[in-house]
Amino acid sequence: MSCLRSGGGCRYCRAGMSKKYSPIRLLLVEDDADMAAYIREGLAQYDIAVTCAFDGMEGLIHILREPWDVVVLDRMLPGMDGMQVLTRLRKEEIRTPVLVLTTMDGVSSRVEGLRGGADDYLVKPFAMRELAARVVVLVRRAGPARAATALRIAGITLDLLSRDVTRFGVKLQLQPQEIKVLEYFMHNPGVILSRKMLLHYAWNVDFPVHTNLVENHISRLRDKLGPDGRQLIRTVRGAGYIMVSHDCPSFDQADTAP
Amino acid sequence: MKHRLDRLYRIASSLSFRIVLLFAGLLIVSGLFVVLLAALHSQHSMEQQIRRAVIAEVTEILSSAGGRNLADIQPVIQGLVRHEPEFFYLLQDDSQRVVAGNMLHLHPWPGLRWLSREHRRPSGERTQMIFGEGVLLKDGYLFVGLNARSLTELRRDVWMLLGWGVIGFAVLGVGGGTLLSAVILGRIETISVTARQIMNGDMSRRIPYQGGDDEFDHLSHSLNAMLEKNEQLIASLRQVSNDIAHDMRRPLSRLRQRLEMAAAFQKVSAEGRDMIEDALDDLDGALEIFSSLLRLSQIEARIATDALSPVPLDVLVCQIVEMYRPLAEDRGQSLAAGDAAPITVLGDIVLLSQMLSNLVENAINHTPAGSMIMVTRQVRDDCAILVVADNGAGIPPESREKVFDRFVRLDASRSVPGSGLGLSMARAIVRLHGGTIVLSDNDPGLRCTISIPCGS
Numbered sequence: 001m002s003c004l005r006s007g008g009g010c011r012y013c014r015a016g017m018s019k020k021y022s023p024i025r026l027l028l029v030e031d032d033a034d035m036a037a038y039i040r041e042g043l044a045q046y047d048i049a050v051t052c053a054f055d056g057m058e059g060l061i062h063i064l065r066e067p068w069d070v071v072v073l074d075r076m077l078p079g080m081d082g083m084q085v086l087t088r089l090r091k092e093e094i095r096t097p098v099l100v101l102t103t104m105d106g107v108s109s110r111v112e113g114l115r116g117g118a119d120d121y122l123v124k125p126f127a128m129r130e131l132a133a134r135v136v137v138l139v140r141r142a143g144p145a146r147a148a149t150a151l152r153i154a155g156i157t158l159d160l161l162s163r164d165v166t167r168f169g170v171k172l173q174l175q176p177q178e179i180k181v182l183e184y185f186m187h188n189p190g191v192i193l194s195r196k197m198l199l200h201y202a203w204n205v206d207f208p209v210h211t212n213l214v215e216n217h218i219s220r221l222r223d224k225l226g227p228d229g230r231q232l233i234r235t236v237r238g239a240g241y242i243m244v245s246h247d248c249p250s251f252d253q254a255d256t257a258p
Numbered sequence: 259m260k261h262r263l264d265r266l267y268r269i270a271s272s273l274s275f276r277i278v279l280l281f282a283g284l285l286i287v288s289g290l291f292v293v294l295l296a297a298l299h300s301q302h303s304m305e306q307q308i309r310r311a312v313i314a315e316v317t318e319i320l321s322s323a324g325g326r327n328l329a330d331i332q333p334v335i336q337g338l339v340r341h342e343p344e345f346f347y348l349l350q351d352d353s354q355r356v357v358a359g360n361m362l363h364l365h366p367w368p369g370l371r372w373l374s375r376e377h378r379r380p381s382g383e384r385t386q387m388i389f390g391e392g393v394l395l396k397d398g399y400l401f402v403g404l405n406a407r408s409l410t411e412l413r414r415d416v417w418m419l420l421g422w423g424v425i426g427f428a429v430l431g432v433g434g435g436t437l438l439s440a441v442i443l444g445r446i447e448t449i450s451v452t453a454r455q456i457m458n459g460d461m462s463r464r465i466p467y468q469g470g471d472d473e474f475d476h477l478s479h480s481l482n483a484m485l486e487k488n489e490q491l492i493a494s495l496r497q498v499s500n501d502i503a504h505d506m507r508r509p510l511s512r513l514r515q516r517l518e519m520a521a522a523f524q525k526v527s528a529e530g531r532d533m534i535e536d537a538l539d540d541l542d543g544a545l546e547i548f549s550s551l552l553r554l555s556q557i558e559a560r561i562a563t564d565a566l567s568p569v570p571l572d573v574l575v576c577q578i579v580e581m582y583r584p585l586a587e588d589r590g591q592s593l594a595a596g597d598a599a600p601i602t603v604l605g606d607i608v609l610l611s612q613m614l615s616n617l618v619e620n621a622i623n624h625t626p627a628g629s630m631i632m633v634t635r636q637v638r639d640d641c642a643i644l645v646v647a648d649n650g651a652g653i654p655p656e657s658r659e660k661v662f663d664r665f666v667r668l669d670a671s672r673s674v675p676g677s678g679l680g681l682s683m684a685r686a687i688v689r690l691h692g693g694t695i696v697l698s699d700n701d702p703g704l705r706c707t708i709s710i711p712c713g714s
Contacts, residue, residue, distance in 0.1 A: 038515045045522070125511035125545065127538070128518055177581070203581055207612040208546050210676040211619050216585040238535045 024048045024139050029059030029085065030074045030101070039072070042128035048135060056080030063089050068096050069139045072131075073118075075102045083116050090117040097138040099131075129192060129239055136191050151186040153243065154232055156225065158186055167226055177202060178221045185233060185243035194240035268443060275439040282431020289423050297416035301409060305389065308404050309370060312391045315345055316402045320393075328398040332358045335400075346388050348401040357398065361388075366399035368392050373403065445474045449481065457692070461489045492559050506548065514541060550679045554664070557609065557686040566691075569610055571601040571642050571710075575633050578614045582622060590627030593618070596634035601642045603710050605691050613687040616680040617646045617706055623674045625650030625703070641693070641709045649703035658697040 026043065028050050030036040040050040053059035056077045063071060063085075071089075075082040086098055100118040119141075120134050151158040155168045163179055165172045174182065180202045184193065195214045199205040202217075218241055222229030233243050269275055319338075323330040328351055335349045335358035347359035354363045364373070373388040387410050390403020448466060455463040464485060465478040520526065521534040579595040586593035603610075614633075621631045631648045653661060653668065660666055662685045665678040688695045693710035 035511065038511075042515075042518070123549065125514045127514070127542070175584075205581075205611070205615070206608065207615070208550060208677070209615065209619060210680065211582070211585055211622055213582065213585050216588055220584060238539055 024069045024135065026050050026135060027053060027059065027062050027068045027071045029053045029056065029062075029071065029077065029082070031055055031077050032074075035074075039128075039131070043132055043135070046129075046132040046136075048132065056082065056085045060085050060088060063094060063096065064092065069142075070135050071096055071098045072135070073098055073100050075100055086116045086118060095142070097142045099134055099138060101126075127194075127239070130194050130196070133188075133192050133194060133240070134197065137188050137193075137197070140188055140191075151183065153186050153189055156182075156186070156232075158183055172224055174221070174224055178217065178224065181217060181221055182225075185241070189243045192236050192240050192242045197240070269436055269439045272439040272443055274442045275435040278435030278438055279431055282427050282435070285431075286424055286427045289427065290420055293416065293420055293423065297412070301412055304409050304412065308389050308406060308409070309391070312345075312389070312402050312404055316391050316393055316400070319400070319402065326395050328357060328395060331395070331400060335359050344404065346390065346401075346403040346405070348403075349398060351398045354399075359401075361401065361403075364392070364399065364401055366392065366394060368394045372406070449474075449478065456485065461485075461492065495555070495559055502552070510541070510545060514538065517541065547677050547679070550677060550683065551664070554679060554683055554686055557683070557690055566604045566606060568602045569605045569607045571603050571610070571644070572598050572635060573600075574607070574611055574614060575635055575644070578611060578618055579633055581615075582618050586622055586631060589622065591622060591625060591629045591631060593622070593631045594633070596632060598635045599637070601635055601637055601712070603642050603691065603712050605710070606687075609687045609690065613684045613708075614644070614646075616684045617708075619676075620680055620706075621646055621648045621650070621704070623676060624648075629703075637712065638709075640712050642712055644708040644710070645705060646708075647700045647703060647705040649700060652699060652702060652704045653697060655699070661697070662695075 024047070026048050028036055028039055030039065030052065031054055033054065036052045036054070040052060043050050051062065053062050057080050059071075059073070059077075060080065062068075073082045073085060077085070080088075082100060086100070089096070089098075097119040098117070100121040102121055102123055119138055122131060122134060149160050151160065157166045158179070159165075160183070163176070165174050165179060165182065181198060184198065184201045193201075198214050198218075199209065218233060218235075222233055225232055231244070233241050236242055319331065319334050320326065323334045325331075328349065331349055335347045338345070339347055339358065339360050343360075346361050348356065348361040348364060349358040350356050350363050350366070352366075354366070356363050370389070370391055373390070387406040388403040389406035389409065390401055393400045393402075445468070452463050452465045464482045467475045467478055469475070517534055517538050521531050521538070526534070575595050575598075579593055583593045618631070618633065621629075625631065625648045629648055629650045631646070633644070633646050635642060635644045637643070657668055661668065662681050664682045667674075667676070667678045685695050688708055688710065691710045693708060695709075696707045698705045698707065
């Protein structure tokens with residue numbers, strides 16, 4: 001398998017999929033065969049196994065027949081469209097995380113999608129690593145780790161109930177927004193989180209910002225985490241940020257991946 | 259009560275009401291003119307009649323006296339007065355001593371004259387007016403007159419008529435105007451209710467007809483036809499936008515895909531990969547502008563909104579200010595929100611937060627270190643007033659309207675990040691909410707005032 005980057009980026013972008021875990025099983029419902037092939041090949045680099053369905057009905061049959069880790073649903077499909085598929089499978093009490101792919105027609109589809117029961121959405125065209133990161137985040141969120149009451153990475157403990165953050169037992173003075181960002185990173189160690197994802201998760205902002213708002217908050221967070229803050233939350237050029245830690249399997253095993 | 263007063267005020271200030279009042283006024287003036295003319299004419303003919311009678315009497319007196327001396331006339335007058343006559347007679351000598359007749363003495367004044375009440379008869383009987391002819395004699399003065407009560411009565415009647423006429427016309431004018439205006443306002447109200455519903459996004463609304471085939475129905479027909487056309491245009495605009503988005507998606511996706519694949523290609527050098535990464539960044543920037551533009555036109559065409567819901571504006575302001583405060587502080591600027599009571603407007607919370615965020619970013623990006631940025635809000639006249647003010651360089655007055663246009667970036671801010679769409683977007687969002695956005699001088703700096711109606 002080829003690496004996106006020969007340097008540090010590659011091992012982190014593998015999104016926590018070491019051989020200890022089976023690869024993510026993803027169902028892609030997309031009518032455009034070229035696009036589907038591109039996504040399948042692209043996600044394969046991140047150890048995500050993609051199965052394609054080419055219309056809504058076929059997708060729905062796949063979803064009802066076997067369990068999936070995540071479903072990626074194109075909004076515009078011939079016949080039964082993405083929203084109808086989504087509504088149907090939510091009616092069937094299927095809780096599989098769903099990411100909706102939309103075209104650029106903006107807010108209305110976003111609102112419609114999230115109301116229809118989608119867990120995330122992504123506007124086409126997108127960067128492959130952004131899709132990969134969002135898929136991994138969705139799968140992790142649905143996983144059992146969600147039941148924990150505290151997150152622990154590299155000596156940082158985030159108590160999910162009291163919202164207290166300690167580093168090596170010392171309480172850190174973080175702003176609520178910084179805790180939110182940190183929580184997002186700690187839920188998803190080893191996953192590149194893009195600026196868009198951070199804006200959406202921490203501030204619920206889905207429009208472009210033209211200031212270095214995210215960079216600013218990250219650098220404050222790094223300073224508060226300790227002298228190794230810059231190593232804990234690393235910048236991946238052109239992609240976003242990644243929390244790395246030696247407890248994180250992806251970090252240990254990234255180099256041994258094929 | 260307030261509603262009723264409001265409605266009365268609206269009726270009174272309506273055009274139809276004023277037109278009816280104007281016509282009532284014109285009618286009053288022309289009516290007055292006609293009545294006055296008629297009155298003058300009848301008074302004149304009455305005077306003529308009296309005059310003829312008086313002159314005939316004078317001629318008869320003079321002829322029966324057989325001369326123009328006091329002594330000749332005296333017995334004639336005395337004879338006439340004895341029989342309680344219709345006429346008034348006065349015969350006086352040069353020293354104004356009454357020689358004969360049934361009147362008090364007069365200034366000897368020849369010709370036709372009006373006498374007022376002090377010249378009543380010696381018996382004390384009141385007569386209102388006397389109209390008669392005076393004749394200068396060689397050694398005295400003769401006056402023969404008639405009771406002119408009918409004339410004064412005529413005059414009084416004319417004034418009464420005029421007065422009642424004015425009152426009648428005024429009552430008719432105001433009443434008719436009110437009625438007419440109420441009817442017309444009712445019709446106009448149905449049109450404006452429909453217009454508001456359409457403005458709020460219900461494009462399928464049409465003005466109802468009254469079935470009378472009157473001019474309002476004709477107007478409604480034309481307006482409905484226009485609305486039909488507009489709805490079709492907007493639908494096709496939406497279609498075109500969607501088509502563009504759809505058509506662009508494929509080549510751009512492919513371009514992105516190829517670039518990503520190229521970056522992943524083993525033989526590409528580190529420098530080559532960096533260049534491809536830069537190209538990807540540029541492509542993403544272009545895509546972002548493209549989608550912002552699309553979104554902007556959707557907002558302007560009012561097809562991008564979710565259903566409006568109550569938005570706590572004061573909370574939103576605090577959130578946005580909290581979000582940007584650390585960034586502003588790092589740049590050496592201060593960003594603060596003024597205190598305010600809770601303000602709720604009916605709106606789209608996503609769009610309103612984008613609007614606020616755009617304005618705050620604008621202030622942060624265009625003011626130097628050490629600047630103060632203040633976001634205040636208040637309620638005035640049922641409107642939520644938001645002010646984003648800074649003490650930076652400001653915008654010269656001649657450019658203040660221009661900066662709302664798409665892609666307009668003033669020379670001074672070429673180096674500042676941004677797409678040149680932020681203010682256009684802010685204005686489109688404010689307009690979508692039925693509000694206004696105005697840039698003014700903060701002396702020094704820029705003051706951006708947004709006013710959004712609180713109600714529906």
